[in-house]
Amino acid sequence: MTITQTSVRLAASARGLTRVYGQGDASVHALRGVDLDLPAGRFTAIMGPSGSGKSTLMHCLAGLDTPTGGSVQVAGRALEDMDDTALTIFRREHVGFVFQSFNLLPMLTAGQNVLLPLELAGRRVDAEVRDRYDLVVDVLGIRDRLGHRPTELSGGQQQRVAIARALVSQPDIVFADEPTGNLDSDASAEVLGFLRRSVRELGQTVVMVTHELDAAAYADDVVVIADGQIRAHLVEPTAEQLVETLRGGRPGAGR
Ligand SMILES: Nc1ncnc2c1ncn2[C@@H]1O[C@H](COP(=O)(O)OP(=O)(O)OP(=O)(O)O)[C@@H](O)[C@H]1O
Numbered sequence: 001m002t003i004t005q006t007s008v009r010l011a012a013s014a015r016g017l018t019r020v021y022g023q024g025d026a027s028v029h030a031l032r033g034v035d036l037d038l039p040a041g042r043f044t045a046i047m048g049p050s051g052s053g054k055s056t057l058m059h060c061l062a063g064l065d066t067p068t069g070g071s072v073q074v075a076g077r078a079l080e081d082m083d084d085t086a087l088t089i090f091r092r093e094h095v096g097f098v099f100q101s102f103n104l105l106p107m108l109t110a111g112q113n114v115l116l117p118l119e120l121a122g123r124r125v126d127a128e129v130r131d132r133y134d135l136v137v138d139v140l141g142i143r144d145r146l147g148h149r150p151t152e153l154s155g156g157q158q159q160r161v162a163i164a165r166a167l168v169s170q171p172d173i174v175f176a177d178e179p180t181g182n183l184d185s186d187a188s189a190e191v192l193g194f195l196r197r198s199v200r201e202l203g204q205t206v207v208m209v210t211h212e213l214d215a216a217a218y219a220d221d222v223v224v225i226a227d228g229q230i231r232a233h234l235v236e237p238t239a240e241q242l243v244e245t246l247r248g249g250r251p252g253a254g255r
Helices: 054-061 084-092 110-120 125-140 155-167 187-203 237-249
Strands: 010-021 028-039 042-047 069-074 096-101 175-176 207-211 221-226 231-237
Touching: 010 175, 028 054, 028 221, 028 231, 042 054, 042 187, 054 069, 054 175, 054 207, 084 096, 096 155, 110 125, 110 155, 125 155, 155 175, 155 187, 175 187, 187 207, 221 237, 231 237
Parallel strands: 042 207, 042 221, 096 175, 175 207
Antiparallel strands: 010 028, 010 069, 221 231
């Protein structure tokens, strides 16, 4: 089911999105005309088999990959109208990223890592920024770790720092690429819980690529992709609806 209500504020949308890698006989159609609306203030998981196009979709939505055709809008701006410099600035100001491998800078403390996007954007750390920093640090439960370097933190703590870094600039959308892929099940549950809290309590929009049903269960909605096409956009699916859709049965109607 695709969300079509026009009253819903969209964080991102795609129309007729295609991405072909390579040429001729060797070409791979990773995305085959994707139409997708991602409402603001929701936690959306993107699921599908290996090679179905999840990462390509996320990278195209995030302005990290250039589609072969179609259009992408993020925060009301068309990405295809931007050159590389404009895209870099746009990403810095509007998009947050959480990666499987945390991607923290080892020479900086946790606190410095969290503040890095603001520094890169040249933002002064005024009272408003300080309030936001305090809020995300408390929501993520990392206050007592702020003076530590990444190597002194567990995987789960490093990922919480990475999430705080993604949230501190109040981006319009946060993309998380298999954020629990390097974590054990306890740390995964914790990180997913924090992502969900960031949506519920901070009003963030989070889009997460995942292989894991357990991870998708934390999301509000699930986009199922197969062979480069959207198979279903499930709104608050039950576990049964999700499993049925992933198995290739009739997409559930959502709730
Ligand atoms: N840079 C690239 N060059 C060539 N083919 C690519 C490239 N990136 C992705 N592909 C191909 O595009 C298709 C979709 O890949 P993508 O990584 O988006 O899938 P995925 O669903 O994220 O897979 P996984 O779950 O295994 O990470 C695959 O067939 C893949 O081999």
